[in-house]
Amino acid sequence: MNTSLKSFNTFGIQANAKRITVVESVNELAGAWADAISNKQPAMILGEGSNVLFLSDFDGTVIVNRIKGIEVTEQDDAWLLHIGAGENWHQLVEKTLQRGIPGLENLALIPGCAGSAPIQNIGAYGVEIKQVCQYVDCIDLNSGQALRLDSEQCQFGYRESIFKRADYKHYAIVAVGLRLTKAWQPVLTYGSLTQLDPKTVSAQKIFDCVCEMRRSKLPDPKVNGNAGSFFKNPVIATEQAQALFAHYSNVPHYLQPDGQVKLAAGWLIDQCQLKGYRMGGAAVHRQQALVIINEDNASSEDIVALAHYIRQQVGNKFNVWLEPEVRFIGTNQEVNALEAIA
Numbered sequence: 001m002n003t004s005l006k007s008f009n010t011f012g013i014q015a016n017a018k019r020i021t022v023v024e025s026v027n028e029l030a031g032a033w034a035d036a037i038s039n040k041q042p043a044m045i046l047g048e049g050s051n052v053l054f055l056s057d058f059d060g061t062v063i064v065n066r067i068k069g070i071e072v073t074e075q076d077d078a079w080l081l082h083i084g085a086g087e088n089w090h091q092l093v094e095k096t097l098q099r100g101i102p103g104l105e106n107l108a109l110i111p112g113c114a115g116s117a118p119i120q121n122i123g124a125y126g127v128e129i130k131q132v133c134q135y136v137d138c139i140d141l142n143s144g145q146a147l148r149l150d151s152e153q154c155q156f157g158y159r160e161s162i163f164k165r166a167d168y169k170h171y172a173i174v175a176v177g178l179r180l181t182k183a184w185q186p187v188l189t190y191g192s193l194t195q196l197d198p199k200t201v202s203a204q205k206i207f208d209c210v211c212e213m214r215r216s217k218l219p220d221p222k223v224n225g226n227a228g229s230f231f232k233n234p235v236i237a238t239e240q241a242q243a244l245f246a247h248y249s250n251v252p253h254y255l256q257p258d259g260q261v262k263l264a265a266g267w268l269i270d271q272c273q274l275k276g277y278r279m280g281g282a283a284v285h286r287q288q289a290l291v292i293i294n295e296d297n298a299s300s301e302d303i304v305a306l307a308h309y310i311r312q313q314v315g316n317k318f319n320v321w322l323e324p325e326v327r328f329i330g331t332n333q334e335v336n337a338l339e340a341i342a
């Protein structure tokens with residue numbers, strides 16, 4: 001049996017699991033989990049592995065979620081989508097546009113499964129999934145109970161949701177419900193999108209533009225393994241931001257509704273002259289400093305050492321301490337990524 005996780009994580013890290021099981025239904029998923037537990041083995045669920053770093057071999061069962069199916073219900077004012085958690089996110093975006101359903105175009109080309117999208121409330125180019133997510137269907141793997149969380153219960157935040165909490169780690173997401181309004185409004189606040197005319201632009205045009213920007217800026221994991229943004233954009237208190245701006249007047253920043261200030265982690269890293277900086281087989285991407293790439297057979301130790309170095313450099317220069325967006329997986333379970341690089 002092939003138990004290499006290399007093709008199951010976009011970093012392309014070589015690690016093994018005791019067992020890898022691909023599941024296509026809720027029953028298969030629950031069964032695979034129950035099997036692992038009855039054999040006293042750790043288990044974890046994986047989508048497309050585009051937001052994880054395997055620190056070591058996984059001493060148990062990796063359950064790869066491929067629960068498929070897209071159901072569309074049309075209402076007077078919206079389309080309601082019920083999506084199997086194992087559907088590929090980007091293909092979903094394409095399919096909705098082909099059916100004349102706008103609303104997901106800014107989130108084109110984000111790797112991973114639809115069911116993983118609510119976990120860190122995926123976002124790009126001014127849109128987050130929380131704006132269209134109506135519900136998330138889960139099963140509690142300990143009790144087998146099915147439950148539906150509405151958008152509010154998901155407690156979405158910037159790259160956050162209830163599904164990241166320790167007491168929700170035994171919930172498997174099996175489907176996601178989206179509501180895409182017919183009163184569609186283009187979101188043109190970022191990058192080349194600002195050049196488009198809001199009166200005439202189509203969702204397809206935005207999709208094309210987003211794909212072009214992403215392809216030109218972000219490394220393709222098939223060429224250089226990576227997990228997208230390695231760090232979250234830091235959100236700091238107003239007073240800290242003012243102290244920072246007193247020293248550096250040109251820091252790109254975004255005021256948050258609660259008065260805090262979001263900074264661009266990529267810019268902070270770039271200011272430390274780290275683009276292209278390499279440790280072992282891992283390197284800071286040359287076009288986008290927020291991305292760590294597996295340049296040449298990197299080990300997870302190389303990536304952790306580089307992430308630690310970046311965090312120290314940025315922290316020492318700006319007194320802003322970056323936190324990983326990527327989830328770290330240890331021998332038995334997820335481990336605290338911040339502690340691993342601190």
Ligand SMILES: Cc1cc2nc3c(=O)[nH]c(=O)nc-3n(C[C@H](O)[C@H](O)[C@H](O)COP(=O)(O)OP(=O)(O)OC[C@H]3O[C@@H](n4cnc5c(N)ncnc54)[C@H](O)[C@@H]3O)c2cc1C
Pocket residue numbers: 010044045046047048049050051052065085110111112113114115116117119120121122123124171172173174218219220221226227228229327334
């Ligand atoms: C090139 C690149 C660009 C990216 N760009 C963006 C971006 O613009 N915006 C953004 O927000 N993210 C981005 N990401 C990150 C990534 O695409 C998202 O986090 C994505 O939602 C991860 O999906 P996945 O299926 O690969 O999750 P995985 O990496 O497989 O899993 C992530 C975590 O969720 C858990 N999990 C997975 N499936 C389930 C389930 N069904 N039930 C319960 N737990 C589960 C896993 O155990 C793991 O802890 C990017 C990544 C890459 C490689």
